[in-house]
Amino acid sequence: MTQHDVTIGSPSAGDAANGADAGDILSRSTDVASLTRSLARSAEIEADLDVNPARYRMLTGVRPTGNMHLGHYFGTMHSWKGIQDRGVDTWILVADYQVITDRDGVGPIRERVLSLVADALAVGVDPQRSTIFAHSAVPAANQLMLPFLSLVTESELHRNPTVKAELEATDGRAMTGLMLTYPVHQAADILFCQANLVPVGKDQLPHLEQARMIAQRFDKRYGRAVKEHPVFRRPEALLSQAPLLLGLDGEKMSKSRHNTIELRMSADETARLLKRAKTDSDRHITYDPEGRPEVANLLTLASLCGAGEPQELAERIGDGGAGMLKKITTEAVNDFFAPIRARRAELAADEDYLLQVLSDGNARANAVAERTLDAVREAMHMNY
Secondary structure, eight states, rough: OOOSSSSOOOOOHHHHHHHHHHHHHHHTTHHHHHHHHHHHHHHHHHHTTTOOOOOOOOOEOOOSSSSSHHHHHHIIHHHHHHHHHHEEEEEEEEEEEGGGGSSSSSHHHHHHHHHHHHHHHHOOOOTTTTTEGGGOOHHHHTTHHHHHTTTSSSHHHSSHHHHHHHHHHHHTTOOOOOTTHHHHHHHHHHHHTTTOEEEOGGHHHHHHHHHHHHHHHHHHHHSSBBTTSSSSSOOEEEEEEOOOBBBBTTTOOOGGTOOOTHHHHHHHHHHHHHHTTOOOOOOOOOOOOOTOOOHHHHHHHHHHSSSSSSHHHHHHHHHHHHHHHHHHHHHHHHHHHHHHHHHHHHHHHHHHHHHHHHHHHHHHHHHHHHHHHHHHHTTTTTTO
């Protein structure tokens, strides 16, 4: 796999190399024009994956802050096997270091990391064809933070949309240096392994733009180890069209709100949680995402699990009320996830196997990271 297989279609990457204001570039990355370009480019890549899968290395990352839930599955995890099976070199990052960006401690990190590995394998990731690795186990990748930090300014970091949102949400609490440099850490994650494809939602486009800017600036300031191509491949977005699922309380689905259904839960646990899911007082069931978001959320979940289209489900339930809606949703969820949960139970019972999968993935990631770091040192004339 060469480092110049895929070119960047975003004009903003060129702006960065030419010295355009980075804050403006980041803020424009989700405006209508940029989003339209990103969607068009994502569609081009999607079509090319079946024709030229070897051109791509895909990286996706998950912070092990708790157990994976249905929102994670339908948001991104369901796509991992499909991308892998199309012949794309698939890398899954267990972002354990990133847990402490906004938390006082790591919590039961070992349990959560192994749980995430089990979840990935249970949804169909094949460790012989994909690489599952942990952030903290790849020192050469993390070492890229130092040269990368020389390529961004404090004001640019403050203007990153995610950092701005975190700063506004701190309610006066001081932001950690790790949180401030979170976009640079993500850039190191993407660039160290020469990933050129990153599945993201539109709200994550600024982080990908930051990674592209860092790659461009490194090439401009420090040069190349090999004249023919830059040290880092330029990553592009595979934009997710995943539906937004609400939590059981009708609010944003979040592990911290305890409003999720976890992949590891039993059928009985799932039934109990869905029985308590928030709906409304109107007995007649209709699909109205704007006017009846909680009811629409359950209809969408049942639909994603193969029960039929949301509108058709609503018409079928009619005056059956929330009770029938929850019954149909519960049956659909439990039927859909039964084989995944059975496989996951087998995996969770074999900790030695999970550790071996992670160890093998860490070894592959380290080999790539060391090669990248060697090229960085060569470009920076620090190869002594």
